[in-house]
Amino acid sequence: MAYTEEELKKELETKEYEYGFYTDIESDTFPVGLNKDIVRKISEKKGEPEWMTQWRLDAYASWLEMTEPDWANVIYKKPDLQNISFYSAPKKQAKYESLDEVDPELLETFNKLGISVDEQKKLSGVAVDIVMDSVSVATTFKKTLAEKGIIFCSISEAIKEHPELVKKYIGSVIPPKDNYYAGLNSAVFTDGSFCYIPKGVRCPMELSTYFRINQAGTGQFERTLVIADEGSYVSYLEGCTAPSRDENQLHAAVVELIALDEAEIKYSTVQNWYPGDKEGKGGVFNFVTKRGICHNRSKISWTQVETGSAVTWKYPSCVLKGDYSIGEFYSIAVTNNFQQADTGTKMVHLGNNTRSTIISKGISAGKSQNSYRGLVQVGARAQNARNFSQCDSLLMGNECGAHTFPYIEAKSNSAQIEHEATTSKIGEDQIFYCNQRGIDTEKAIALIVNGFSKEVLNKLPMEFAVEAQKLLEISLEGSVG
């Protein structure tokens, strides 16, 4: 073989994070540290009404009483919250009507990212809300959506323009007291996306948010709120990148989904924050709380491809409150070098005849640690709940780890729960089989990994599936030892 696995491994290790550039945009950044005044100032800066400021301050007060959780199976140096800036905004901040008005340098950034906004606008028909250093800079396709009555804007805009919706739903799924990082986010979130689909409307295009941390020494705290009113449908995409930096950056987002009766929300994430270099230096701490609530006959489907971040701590969950509601979770988590991921889901069955499916694929390579942590809970009054979970782990190399921590709690005798998990490496016989048929080892591995994650990749919307597949290749090729 001309191209040995050793070489492949080396190439992968030295492969630079391709999104690791830094855009020189003048930013308006707050002094480091966190206190009541900073919270007040953020709110002021965003021109928020008094109730919002108060909500933040309440969240801050309850956050002060919480301690950082340490139950996750990850080891990291806790970020010093007094040493980061909680607000960083690209300075030339005006409201843009169309893309032509956006700072060209910023647009250049997006082109580098490979998400040419223009192109997407024309070709794929995806409406994009771009959040850079926690501030929403461009929302495309707003008008087209407005015709259908769909509201798709930054959350700060929504606070000003649709306070009744925000007031009603913000914190209703993830209250500020939920956990340490959700509390922190509630106090200091700077921006994020807001989406409302009116009754019976099927959103004609994929909605998308792109997050990027640009400024050094800042934390990114964005908040996403998606409300699908009765009988509506929306597919929502989220992607993220960050520049390469030596220090760890903190990302603590909150995503709340509300699916009212007979609504359906499909939420897809491709997470590709900077994972740190191959010595494990730098990288983003990704501590995210995501949860959706399902009313009668509604459905929430989470799909995630996690390839980035130095430390990930993320459990997109579904509260199946309504009868006949459905929760789904499809995940691929890839860790390489020194990355650590502790991710999974929670399915809380409360209504009758609820169903949930969990498919989780973990792939660990290098010296990384990959954990699946999930909860399936069936309440005492939930009749005929049905759950199927499958967690498969693939290990590449002998210095990584794969862990599974499923919690299954059933209080109802009509519940049917199945859980299965396997851990294995790519079999020599599988590779041999491919070799026999003239497929070289490198391709064989790609083929097998692709097959391994196919169940999840298939759930992604087209545009994302391509990107995700590429990401998988970057993260994995050649790491087989």
Add this chain to the structure above:
Amino acid sequence: MEFKEKLVSSHLAFEDGMEFPETVQQVRANALKVFEAKGFPSKKDEAWKYTSLASLINQDYSIFPKDETNVDLKEVKKYFLFDTDTYKVIFIDGVYSPFLSNTTHDGIDVCLLSAALSKPKYKKLIDSYFNKIANQEDSMTALNTSYAREGTYIYIPKSVVAEKPIEIIHFSTGKEKAVWLQPRNLIVVDQNAQVQIIERHQSLKEHPVVTNCVTEIYVHQDAFMDYYKLQNDLETASLIDNTYIVQEKNSHASVHTFSLGGKLIRNNLNYYHKGEHILSTLKGVTILKGKQHVDHATLVHHAQPNCESHQDYKGIFSERSEGVFNGQILVDKIAQKTNAFQQNNNILLDDKATCNTKPQLEIFADDVKCSHGCTIGQLDEEALFYLRSRGIPKKEAKALLTYAFANNVLESVQLPSLKKRINNQIANKLGVSLGFEL
């Protein structure tokens, strides 16, 4: 006075008047410090998330075994495996009963731990085995260690096959209002030796009993150890069982746990591998009703390559009973070619029954085959219908199906008379006569 304080403050009186080597006393004193610092585990501890000891420790117990109580053989005979000749180590209210027991020093040692701890003859063995694998940081184990005095000591020398199974039975008579028993067992199976052990805790009268038992088992190279735990006690008796097993090269250790009765049972079963080509088997059947609570916490630590472990736990829960399974498989980096399997299946028969299960895998080696599966469900309606359509009444049909569900765990029981007995007990629990024998 809180019960914890009583345990701590009574320790001095416990040590007083006993003649044990200083090393043993030191071990006890250290363990007491650990327990004093940690106290009883609460639901806040991840390992005790689903099991609360609050209902046990809110009352007072007598913790010192009083003098010997005599029990009529007729009264307890039914708890023995009567048709098999066995070695017996019998304790009544925590005190050894020479009248009922049948110990030996002929070729193998089956005797009392208190004798082994205090006699110089055993000093070398005690120094190298006593309290070496028990988790020093676990508060329930530490509590047992601090009061470790009585229990069973078994030593099977090199290449000896124990000809008869060994029965360890603890009776409580209800002579005292409430008792807290802390037996401590030490079992050493030397190279190429074989032994079968049956352990049972039984109260003869309804009264509060809590048994906090620790068993350390060493299975040396090429040895074979087969252990059966029968837990079919009255609904006033609770058991916290801590078992630690170390296995060496080519050895096979198997533990079957039958939890059919009791108020609260917690089984901590830990396996540590010290050599290659080890086989570990952990099997259990749990059939509960009423407000019973059984918690199985297993750990298999694969620390060497080419080893295998099999876990298979079945649970059948009716009425308001609660079942917990918390299985952990740990595979170290060097433990390549490990095969570790874990299976946990549960049936909830009634609406108020609860089942919490947490099968964990923690794997650091890449060339392994590890899997776990767990299900919670009901009896197959179709299978039930099939049987009923052939004239089998609903109750029997249900019993047949649940029996079949638990059966593959029974299949690996090596002692025919024990198998028959458990078989009958299960049928009894399910409230039917099966009409056939195994």
